[in-house]
Amino acid sequence: MRRWIGTSWKMNKTIGQARAYARGLRAELSDRGEMLDRVQPFVIPPATALAAVTEEMGPLANMAGGIRIGAQNAHWEDSGAWTGELSIPQVKDAGATLIEIGHFERREHFGETVETTSWKVQAAVRHGLTPLLCIGESTQIREAGKTATFLLDQTRGALSALTVEQMSRVIIAYEPIWAIGAQGRPAKVGELREPFDVLAHEYGGRTEALLYGGSVTPGNASELLGIPGVNGLFVGRSAWTLSGYLELLEVAAAPENP
């Protein structure tokens, strides 16, 4: 099974910077086709650069054996009076085949709830996009011993309306809040075993993939990929440079990481 190794650029990069990254990535992936046998790369640019990145990736964009391109968010309605929002048909039109839903930063700052994640997941599958549902607990929830219940509430709330076939297209990214971003603390492998046991028991084999995200670096990627149930990594800061992302792809594709 190919490992999903992807990055969200969050609110970073101009169109010019995004093009330069994508052009370089296309050249590297074209030169190292064998890497694509082992990893499934995906890149989630800001919406302003979606079309440019899709164009730069050329024949590799969204092809089987190529790179998947995603959007960081979209509205659940197809169109209408929703000033400042983008719909799933719009981000699809710009090249996205994958849609990130419910990232912590959207739950924290933009009012995303379990209910809105559920509407967005349903809209994504209706339009044939892959939902990438992000979940994760706070330090308080973890310290109260409620992580497993919390993760199951977040996933069941978002996914319960799906058919078996639709569920098989979902990707779940477990990103504990305390491990994400510049304020985050890298998780110890031992802290991730129980959450992945729970998620793998409930969703392993029924979904497309289970990913880990939060302070992933080329230095810890290998041990994170070794956790039972982990099918890939979702990366922020370490992959905002092309060289950082390539290093992560190399680690994930390395033969010593079967």
Ligand SMILES: O=C(CO)COP(=O)(O)O
């Ligand atoms: O939020 C993340 C990916 O969605 C992870 O971000 P960092 O890798 O920067 O911690």
